Amino acid sequence: MTQLQASAFSGADDPSLYPLARICDAIALSISADRLNARNIAEVYALAARSQSAPALFPAWSITSGRDIGITSWAGFGLYEMSFGDALGQPIFVRPPYMQIDSAAIVLPRKRACFDEEDRDAIEVMLMLRKDDIEALQQDGVWKMLASEPKRTRASVIPASPQSELYAPYAAMPGRRNAVSARWASLLPPTQPDSVVTMAVLFPRFHLTEIEDTSWCPDWLRDHAHSSLARLWQVKSSNGNSLAIQACNVLLRVLGGIDTVADYTIVDACSGAGGPTPFFEKYINKQLEASGHDPVSFVLTDWAPYVKAWQKLSEESPNISYIAEPIDAAKAKRLAAPGKKECRIFNLCFHHFDDPAAAKILRSAIEAADAFFIFEITHRTLPSIIYTTMASAFGAYSTTWIEHRWSPFHLVFTYLIPLFPFYYIFDGVVSCIRGRTAEETSALLRHQKGVDLSEWDIRHGEEMVLPPFGTLFWYSGVKKSSGETSRQVT
Ligand SMILES: C[S@@+](CC[C@H](N)C(=O)[O-])C[C@H]1O[C@@H](n2cnc3c(N)ncnc32)[C@H](O)[C@@H]1O
Numbered sequence: 001m002t003q004l005q006a007s008a009f010s011g012a013d014d015p016s017l018y019p020l021a022r023i024c025d026a027i028a029l030s031i032s033a034d035r036l037n038a039r040n041i042a043e044v045y046a047l048a049a050r051s052q053s054a055p056a057l058f059p060a061w062s063i064t065s066g067r068d069i070g071i072t073s074w075a076g077f078g079l080y081e082m083s084f085g086d087a088l089g090q091p092i093f094v095r096p097p098y099m100q101i102d103s104a105a106i107v108l109p110r111k112r113a114c115f116d117e118e119d120r121d122a123i124e125v126m127l128m129l130r131k132d133d134i135e136a137l138q139q140d141g142v143w144k145m146l147a148s149e150p151k152r153t154r155a156s157v158i159p160a161s162p163q164s165e166l167y168a169p170y171a172a173m174p175g176r177r178n179a180v181s182a183r184w185a186s187l188l189p190p191t192q193p194d195s196v197v198t199m200a201v202l203f204p205r206f207h208l209t210e211i212e213d214t215s216w217c218p219d220w221l222r223d224h225a226h227s228s229l230a231r232l233w234q235v236k237s238s239n240g241n242s243l244a245i246q247a248c249n250v251l252l253r254v255l256g257g258i259d260t261v262a263d264y265t266i267v268d269a270c271s272g273a274g275g276p277t278p279f280f281e282k283y284i285n286k287q288l289e290a291s292g293h294d295p296v297s298f299v300l301t302d303w304a305p306y307v308k309a310w311q312k313l314s315e316e317s318p319n320i321s322y323i324a325e326p327i328d329a330a331k332a333k334r335l336a337a338p339g340k341k342e343c344r345i346f347n348l349c350f351h352h353f354d355d356p357a358a359a360k361i362l363r364s365a366i367e368a369a370d371a372f373f374i375f376e377i378t379h380r381t382l383p384s385i386i387y388t389t390m391a392s393a394f395g396a397y398s399t400t401w402i403e404h405r406w407s408p409f410h411l412v413f414t415y416l417i418p419l420f421p422f423y424y425i426f427d428g429v430v431s432c433i434r435g436r437t438a439e440e441t442s443a444l445l446r447h448q449k450g451v452d453l454s455e456w457d458i459r460h461g462e463e464m465v466l467p468p469f470g471t472l473f474w475y476s477g478v479k480k481s482s483g484e485t486s487r488q489v490t
Contacts, residue, residue, distance in 0.1 A: 016403050023077060073107035079468035080109060094124065104128050112468075141239055141467045185192045201380040207354045207434055210427040221302075221423055224410075226272035226306055227403060228395035228424070229348060233276040244276035246465045247347075247375050248283050254459060255343070255371060258284070262293040264371065265336035269361075270331040270349035271300040271322070273309040276375075277345075281319055295319045296395055299335050301327040328361040329353075334368040343477075349436040349484050350374045350441075350475075359444045365477065366451055374475040377465075378428065379435035387469035392428035395419040441475050 039125070077092045094109050129137065144416040212222045233244040241249070255261050263282055268277045277298050285295040300310050300322035310322040323335075327348070330353065336342035344365050353361060365372035378388050399422060404410035414418040438460035445451065460475040 012205045021084075023079075026077060030343045045332045071105040071107070074109050075107045075111060134358065134459045139239055141237060141464045151222060195233070200382075201220065201379055201435075201437060202382060202385075203433075205380065205434060205436060205440065208430045210352070210434075211423055212353060212427055221420075222304065222402075223306060223309075223422060223429065224399055224420060225395070227309065228399040229307070230273040230275055231399065231402075232391060232395060233347075233465060243377075243465050243470070244279035244280065246284055246463060247474070248280045250375075250461070250463065250472070250474050250476075251280070251343075251345070251373055252284070254373070255478060259293070260289060261296060262288055264343040265297045265299065266343045266345060267299045267301065267332075267335050267345055267369075269301055269327075269332060269344050270348075270352070271302045271306070271310070272349075273306050274300060274313050274320075275347040277347075278313050278317065278320065280345075281317055285319055297337075297340075298322065299323065299333075301329075301332070303328045328362065332364055332368070333359075336369075342368070343371040343373070344369045346372070346374045348431075350376060350377070350378060351378060351431050353435065355444060358441070360446055362445045362449055362477075363451055366445070366453070366456065369479075371478045372476065374441065376435060376473045377470060378431035379471070379473055380432060381435075381471075383469040384435070384471060385429065387434045387466070387471075388428040388432050389425055391470075393421050394423035396424040417477075434489055435473070438473075438475055445477075453477075 001329065003049070042245060073095075074094070075335065080091055080341055083090050096106055096108075105125060105127040108126055110124060135297065150189040185261060211217050220398060233247075234242050236242050237246065252261060257265070266277075268275065271277060274480075281296075281298050298317075298320045300313070300320065303326045305322070305324055305326060307322070307324050310324075311319075311464065314320045329349075332344070334342055346361070349356060362372075378384055396418075397414060397420075400410045400414035410420070414421065446453070457478045457480055458476070459478075460473075462474070463468070463472045
């Protein structure tokens with residue numbers, strides 16, 4: 001540049017170049033050292049490390065292929081307001097030029113005047129993906145949900161160019177802005193509760209009593225519901241996976257993949273009729289066998305042991321055993337064999353514990369185990385209450401029909417006098433009222449004296465497992481291996 005004549009720069013006074021220069025300015029400013037500092041970089045790493053729903057999110061981006069996704073926004077550049085001189089005037093329609101960039105997601109600028117009144121709040125996102133990734137996206141429950149709401153959402157997939165291997169799904173999502181930002185916010189570290197957008201809970205938590213928790217609840221009533229729950233775990237979502245398999249995928253992802261799971265014994269601490277455990281067992285051990293590992297052992301415990309159901313499960317799999325004596329999860333001792341790590345799972349049961357008992361369970365897991373997972377589908381949200389009520393009624397009627405249709409007693413108290421449906425729905429709604437947000441669970445864990453979490457990786461998330469209402473809420477803790485300073489979700 002120093003060798004150029006001064007006249008070479010005279011064109012810089014041409015006003016039509018100013019808008020472009022301002023865009024370059026904005027980009028340069030956004031990546032300048034006073035904006036992009038160590039804090040920003042740490043935030044990106046924390047976000048990636050805690051990502052629940054994007055199993056391969058890394059703080060880097062390969063534009064040719066790979067597991068990364070790059071998200072950028074052109075929305076705030078004011079491109080529609082710019083003038084490109086007398087000849088070109090102002091932009092009518094702004095779109096990026098076609099580029100073959102895998103996994104580029106661009107939030108586009110909007111020209112509000114182009115939209116109908118009801119579309120004014122739209123955000124438009126253009127995302128380029130490989131054909132196989134697009135096909136996977138089209139099977140995704142959340143995407144399907146968005147795409148199936150034609151009034152509120154326009155979502156479509158178009159090839160980026162006729163010859164291209166890349167496809168550009170295009171979604172305009174009027175009124176979806178909050179939902180989208182809430183999803184991202186839920187990825188933020190739970191240590192920053194102020195910046196976490198909590199789930200839309202309707203009311204404070206009340207620790208009401210479920211019928212099954214009372215001393216007068218007969219075993220036949222309790223067992224009926226537990227068998228129904230065990231069946232609920234098998235219900236398949238639109239993506240072809242059962243609730244149990246989707247929960248198991250969370251467990252595998254957070255523990256660090258199938259090779260890491262091989263080190264654990266998994267203790268189902270409030271097992272009921274076994275819940276998802278037999279499905280976890282098959283799913284995990286099949287993968288372990290394929291990769292040449294020994295199978296993982298599963299141990300069923302409960303303070304009201306359902307021995308008849310457990311016996312059957314342990315006969316069906318040598319990797320499932322049980323403890324026939326009542327074990328209170330709040331006073332559980334370590335059960336893993338020497339040399340094995342212990343992972344405790346709490347399926348659809350954490351809401352049963354009042355705050356002091358829940359705090360003890362978390363403390364015991366931190367002190368005596370190496371990992372724990374809490375899975376819940378009941379919560380203080382409208383979708384969860386609707387889902388629970390429907391699933392409870394269906395569960396009561398179907399369980400009597402499937403398991404007890406030769407029993408006049410069960411038939412009468414299900415179809416004539418709806419005792420079973422009432423019990424299911426009552427306990428289901430009380431379970432919702434007793435649900436905890438991740439922040440409430442975190443508070444129980446972190447506000448205890450003497451609990452050292454420095455060696456623990458605590459995460460939480462929620463997944464739409466049975467659209468449109470059935471959400472899996474999960475909360476996990478994994479002890480870091482010695483020498484490990486941070487975990488990556490794989
Ligand atoms: C809603 S059922 C869930 C059963 C099973 N985990 C499933 O997903 O189908 C709740 C279970 O928690 C058990 N439970 C409640 N309080 C407990 C405690 N303090 N210790 C151990 N188990 C407990 C109950 O006996 C019951 O089996």
